[in-house]
Structure formats: C-alpha cells, structure tokens
Amino acid sequence: MKILSSLRGKTKVNRSVWGNVLLFLFLGVFGCYMALPLVYSINNAFKPLDELFLFPPRFFVRNPTMSNFSDLFHLLSNTWVPFLRYAFNTVFITMAGTIGHVLLASAAAYPLAKHKFRGTKILFSVIVLALMFSPHVTAIPNYMVIGKLGWIDTYWAIIIPAFAFPLGLYLMKQFMEQIPDALLEAAKIDGANEYRIFWTIVMPLVKPAWLTLTILLFQLLWGTDGGTMIYSENLKTLNYALGQIVAGGIARAGAGAAVALLLMSVPILLFIFTQSKIIQTMATSGMKE
Amino acid sequence: MARTRLTQNQRKGRMGILFLAPWLIGFILLFALPIGESLRYSLSQLEMTTEGMSMNFIGFDNFQAAFTQHPSYNRVLTEAVIDMVVNVPLIIFFSLFSATLLNQKFRGRGLARAIFFLPVILASGALLGVEGGDILQNVMQSANSQQGDSMSLLKSFELERMLIESGANESIVSYLTDAVNRIYEIISRSGVQILIFLAGLQSISPSLYEAAKIEGATGYEAFWKITFPMISPLILTNVIYTVIDAFSSSQMTVLIQDTAFRTFQFGLSSAMSWIYFLCISIILFIMYSLISRKVFYYD
Numbered sequence: 317m318k319i320l321s322s323l324r325g326k327t328k329v330n331r332s333v334w335g336n337v338l339l340f341l342f343l344g345v346f347g348c349y350m351a352l353p354l355v356y357s358i359n360n361a362f363k364p365l366d367e368l369f370l371f372p373p374r375f376f377v378r379n380p381t382m383s384n385f386s387d388l389f390h391l392l393s394n395t396w397v398p399f400l401r402y403a404f405n406t407v408f409i410t411m412a413g414t415i416g417h418v419l420l421a422s423a424a425a426y427p428l429a430k431h432k433f434r435g436t437k438i439l440f441s442v443i444v445l446a447l448m449f450s451p452h453v454t455a456i457p458n459y460m461v462i463g464k465l466g467w468i469d470t471y472w473a474i475i476i477p478a479f480a481f482p483l484g485l486y487l488m489k490q491f492m493e494q495i496p497d498a499l500l501e502a503a504k505i506d507g508a509n510e511y512r513i514f515w516t517i518v519m520p521l522v523k524p525a526w527l528t529l530t531i532l533l534f535q536l537l538w539g540t541d542g543g544t545m546i547y548s549e550n551l552k553t554l555n556y557a558l559g560q561i562v563a564g565g566i567a568r569a570g571a572g573a574a575v576a577l578l579l580m581s582v583p584i585l586l587f588i589f590t591q592s593k594i595i596q597t598m599a600t601s602g603m604k605e
Numbered sequence: 606m607a608r609t610r611l612t613q614n615q616r617k618g619r620m621g622i623l624f625l626a627p628w629l630i631g632f633i634l635l636f637a638l639p640i641g642e643s644l645r646y647s648l649s650q651l652e653m654t655t656e657g658m659s660m661n662f663i664g665f666d667n668f669q670a671a672f673t674q675h676p677s678y679n680r681v682l683t684e685a686v687i688d689m690v691v692n693v694p695l696i697i698f699f700s701l702f703s704a705t706l707l708n709q710k711f712r713g714r715g716l717a718r719a720i721f722f723l724p725v726i727l728a729s730g731a732l733l734g735v736e737g738g739d740i741l742q743n744v745m746q747s748a749n750s751q752q753g754d755s756m757s758l759l760k761s762f763e764l765e766r767m768l769i770e771s772g773a774n775e776s777i778v779s780y781l782t783d784a785v786n787r788i789y790e791i792i793s794r795s796g797v798q799i800l801i802f803l804a805g806l807q808s809i810s811p812s813l814y815e816a817a818k819i820e821g822a823t824g825y826e827a828f829w830k831i832t833f834p835m836i837s838p839l840i841l842t843n844v845i846y847t848v849i850d851a852f853s854s855s856q857m858t859v860l861i862q863d864t865a866f867r868t869f870q871f872g873l874s875s876a877m878s879w880i881y882f883l884c885i886s887i888i889l890f891i892m893y894s895l896i897s898r899k900v901f902y903y904d
Contacts, residue, residue: 343706343717350792351720353727424628427621434618439625445886446636447849457642461634480631483846487801490842493902494808494835510620524804532797535726583726588719 354580361385361577368569384570388578391561391571397550399557406554409471410537413478417533418526421484426514428485429492430500440489446482459544473545478537484529491525492518527590535583555579647875667876678860678877685857686884692791693847693892697840700795704802705832718803725796794850798843805839806832834901841896845889852885 355375360368362380392399428436458477459468467473495518503513519526541556558575561568647667649660671678707718809832817827852858861881865874 339706340711343703346703346792347717347720350723354720354723420628420631424625427624431618431621433621436621439629442637443632444845444889446632446640447845457639457646458635460642461638465634476631477635480628480635482632482636485628486845487842490838491804491808494838510624514624521808524807528800528804531722531800580726584719584723587722587726588715591715591718 354584357573357576357580360573363570363573365570368573384574387568388561388571388574391568395557397552397557401550402552402554402557405471405551406538409474409540409553410534412471413475413537414530414533416475416479417481417484418529420479421481421529422488422519422522422526423514425485425488425492426518429489430495430497430518443482443486447486462545468545469547469551471546471551474537474540478533481533484533487529488522488525491522495521527593531583531587531590534586538579538583643875644879646872647879648872650872663872667872668880670873671877671880675864675873675877681856681860682881682884685851685855685881686888688855689848689851689885689888692787692794692851693844695787695791696795696798696847697843699791700798700843701802701836701840703795704799704806705828707799708803708806718799721799722796724793727793794847797850798847801839801843801846802836805836809835837900838902841893841900844892844896848885848889848892852881857881 359375359377361384362382363377364379364381364383367378395402427433428440462468462473462477467476499517499521500513503517508516539555541553541559546552558579561571561575645660648664649662650666703721707714707721711717813831813835814827817831822830857877861874861878864870864877
C-alpha cells in the first residue's frame with residue numbers, strides 16, 4: 317500500500333507545480349465558502365443573547381459563553397417526556413432504518429446487477445421511475461397504506477418505508493455492475509454458493525458504495541420529525557423536540573443556536589468517521605488475463 | 606448439456622428473486638401502490654366529506670385545469686425544466702472535478718470532504734426548521750428556492766445594474782449574472798454527487814495507474830484514459846440522481862404541495878405532478894440514451 321501511495325504521489329510531480337497550486341487554491345476557496353455556514357452556527361451557539369440580536373450581525377463571537385448550552389439543558393430537564401426518550405427514538409429510528417435499508421438494498425441490487433433474469437430490465441426501469449416521484453404526491457396514499465397495515469403511531473411507520481427507498485437500490489446496483497464477472501465466476505468454480513459470494517466478495521468490494529449509502533440514509537432519517545405518522549409524544553424524535561424548544565420564540569434564540577449546532581454535529585461526525593473507513597477497494601486488481 | 610444449463614438458469618432466477626423479495630415487497634406496498642393511487646386521484650375529483658374522501662371520475666379535466674386555469678403552473682413548469690437542463694451539466698462537471706481533487710492524498714482530506722458534504726446536511730430541511738429566522742436560514746433558503754430574495758447575501762443585483770447602466774448587452778448580462786447566481790446553488794447541490802464520485806474513484810484499482818505510470822503516461826493522460834472511462838457508469842448514475850434531486854427540490858414541488866395541502870385540490874395536485882413527472886421522464890430518457898452509449902464497463 318505504501319509503495320502504491322508513493323507511486324501515486326509521483327504522478328503529481330509530472331503535473332506542473334503551478335497547476336497543483338491553482339487546483340488547491342480553487343478547492344480552498346470553495347471549501348471556505350461552503351464552510352461559512354458551519355463556522356457561523358458554531359459561533360452563534362456561543363454568542364450571548366445581546367450579540368445574537370446585534371444588527372448588523374457579527375460573524376465571530378466576541379464574548380463566548382456556555383449559557384446557551386446550560387439554558388438548553390435546563391429546558392430539556394423540564395420537559396414532560398424525558399429528553400433521553402427523544403434521543404432514543406431518533407437513534408433507534410435512524411439506526412434501524414439505515415441498517416435495514418443498506419442490507420435490503422444490497423441484497424436486492426446483487427441479482428439485478430449480476431444475475432440477469434427475465435424481468436430485470438423492467439424492474440430496474442420501474443425503480444428509476446419510482447425515484448422520480450415527488451414524495452408529496454404519494455403522501456396521502458402512503459398514509460393510507462401504512463394506516464391499513466396498522467403502523468400509524470409506531471416506529472415502523474418511518475423505519476419500514478425507509479427500507480424500500482429506491483435510491484439505495486439504484487446506487488448499489490450501479491456499483492455492483494462494475495465488479496468484473498470473472499471474480500464471481502472464480503468464486504463459483506471454487507465452490508462458493510451465492511450467499512458466500514455475496515458476503516465475502518461482493519459486499520467488501522462495494523464497501524465505498526454502502527458506506528456512502530449509510531451516510532445518505534443516516535442524514536435523511538436523522539432529520540425526520542415524525543411528520544404525520546407519529547402522534548404520541550413519547551415516540552416523537554429529537555428533531556421535533558428541539559424544534560419545539562426553538563418555537564418558544566425570541567427568548568429561546570440562544571438555546572436554538574445551541575440546538576442547531578448539536579443537531580448538525582452528529583451527521584458531520586458520522587461523515588468524517590465513515591470517510592476515514594473508506595479505503596481503496598481493488599475490484600479489478602485480482603485479475604490476470 | 607442443454608438441460609442442465611436450463612435448470613441452472615432457473616435456479617439462478619429463483620435465487621435472484623429470493624434476494625430481491627424483501628425489498629420488492631416493501632417497494633410494491635409503499636411506493637408502487639401509492640403511485641398508482643395518485644394516478645387514480647389525478648383522474649378524479651376528490652372531496653372531503655364527513656365519511657372520509659369521495660372520489661368521482663372526471664377524466665382529464667384536472668390535467669386541462671392545470672394548463673389552462675391555474676395562474677402560475679405553466680410558468681413554474683417551464684422554469685423548473687430550464688433550470689434543470691442548465692444545472693445538471695454544471696453540477697456533474699463541478700462534482701467530478703471536486704471529487705478528483707478530494708481523492709488526492711493530502712493533509713486534512715477528511716475535513717475537506719466533510720466541508721464539501723456540509724451543504725447536504727445543512728439543507729436537509731430539518732435544520733432549517735430549527736434555526737429560527739436568522740441569516741443562515743435566509744441564505745440557505747434563498748439558495749434553495751432560487752428566488753431573488755432581498756435578504757440573500759450572494760446575489761448579484763448591483764453587478765447586473767452596473768453592467769446594464771454601462772451599456773452592455775442586456776441578454777449577455779443577464780446570462781452572466783444568472784451563472785454567478787447559480788454558483789451557490791450548484792455547489793450546494795453537489796454534495797451527494799461528489800460523494801458518489803469519490804466512492805467510484807476509490808473502487809478504481811491502483812494497479813491500473815501503476816501500469817500507466819510504467820508506460821509513461823502523464824497525470825492528464827491517466828485521468829482521461831483511466832479515471833474517466835472507469836468512472837463513466839457513475840457519471841450516468843449521477844446525471845440521473847441530479848435530475849431527480851432537482852426534481853424533488855424545485856419550485857414545482859412546492860406548488861404541488863401547496864395545491865394539495867393548502868387549497869385541498871388533491872386531484873389537481875396529482876395531475877400537476879404527473880405532467881411534471883412525464884416532462885422529467887422525457888429529459889431523463891434523452892440524457893440516459895445519450896450517455897449510456899458512451900459508458901464503459903470493465904469486463
């Protein structure tokens with residue numbers, strides 16, 4: 317691996333140094349531009365109330381304070397449903413939905429990509445069509461289906477639809493299609509059955525894909541507020557609970573800034589974590605032809 | 606020989622269906638059924654009564670109403686479609702470019718990637734609801750809704766006025782300022798695409814680059830002869846994803862939602878979204894057939 321990376325390092329030397337400087341300058345400028353909202357909300361979370369309402373607003377905090385956070389925890393300790401319950405709801409929904417979706421989508425994508433049978437093509441175009449459908453249109457029928465299944469006001473109303481989300485299947489199929497057939501054939505000749513091939517060859521090879529999918533789904537489910545499907549207060553999500561705090565108005569602006577920082581830090585941390593886990597997979601490296 | 610082959614094929618098919626089944630059941634119940642229902646809604650008049658909803662079949666009246674009676678439907682539709690056609694190539698280009706850069710080894714790479722993914726997290730809507738009425742929200746929203754919001758920090762009104770006053774051709778000026786105004790939109794919409802490209806770049810085997818290096822290829826050649834073909838299936842993927850993403854976050858969706866849940870014209874709203882859906886399908890079909898001819902599969 318080390319040799320490879322040094323080799324790749326050398327490719328860069330071939331290119332002109334100034335070209336590199338320009339490229340990274342470009343990256344830096346856009347990166348800063350995109351990081352602005354994050355820096356701004358981090359600063360906001362530590363601003364005392366008088367600085368939050370300063371006009372014109374100041375970008376950086378002058379007198380950082382932790383009072384926003386202590387306000388927030390004070391508010392949370394007085395809620396009717398314990399705060400931990402909201403946190404548990406969100407974590408449970410997010411974890412179950414993400415893991416289930418990634419597993420089901422990969423399992424379904426494997427035959428679609430690598431074992432073409434009759435109807436594969438039609439099935440796949442149906443998936444792409446489903447991707448294009450605005451969720452608002454299907455909101456009412458969706459509610460009715462879930463109602464008939466008796467899942468209204470349970471976690472399943474959010475978790476199970478996440479399983480069937482078409483995006484994941486689509487992505488996984490595209491990635492699995494790039495695995496050379498020869499690898500799978502070799503495994504089959506060596507006597508591996510389909511489950512074995514799926515778990516020990518296909519899934520490790522598309523690791524970047526399913527880690528990416530994990531981030532996407534996590535991000536999506538983390539932001540859910542239960543919407544129309546969940547009524548019971550003790551099943552509501554963190555996002556909803558924190559939104560209620562902010563709805564308290566101007567007096568809660570400090571706590572609101574703290575809430576925003578807390579809510580967005582989890583997906584960002586997960587993102588950095590999973591990205592560090594993605595390493596070069598070698599789908600095409602085992603080939604000798 | 607022929608017989609064993611047939612049975613194996615059958616077994617393969619059965620195995621495939623077994624792998625597919627859990628997802629398929631969920632999909633039919635939770636996506637296919639609702640979509641079918643919405644088609645039925647679009648062809649009928651829905652009314653809320655005390656016993657629930659009543660539905661009368663009225664044929665294509667809803668579709669006609671969307672085009673001929675609704676005050677803004679036609680305008681919003683054309684705007685949404687034009688927007689999409691302009692944005693998609695720009696987003697693909699930008700995200701492929703950024704992904705190639707972010708795939709290089711350098712210090713703080715993880716952080717840089719996170720920063721480029723940030724807009725996706727920030728725009729997820731959940732945070733916008735929480736972040737009560739401040740600048741961040743205004744910036745994000747104006748970028749999302751593409752409206753010339755006066756609160757927006759990133760628009761180029763002044764530039765446009767100055768250029769027009771200095772006597773430049775008006776259509777050129779408006780194209781330029783439009784492009785400038787799009788920058789934020791394009792960057793903030795590229796997060797997922799960058800991520801997908803990154804995953805794709807990481808599945809390219811380094812041995813290919815190694816071989817090219819030994820043969821004396823330059824970095825530029827390596828990009829066009831190795832990276833580009835190897836990533837081409839994902840360009841197709843990303844084009845489709847971008848179209849769909851633009852689809853679900855455009856003004857059109859807001860209009861459809863408002864028609865359904867503010868004015869309670871469910872039939873009209875379903876009809877609107879079916880028209881929009883057909884437009885997008887046509888665009889997608891054209892793009893798909895154009896690109897998939899160039900896509901390269903390693904085999």
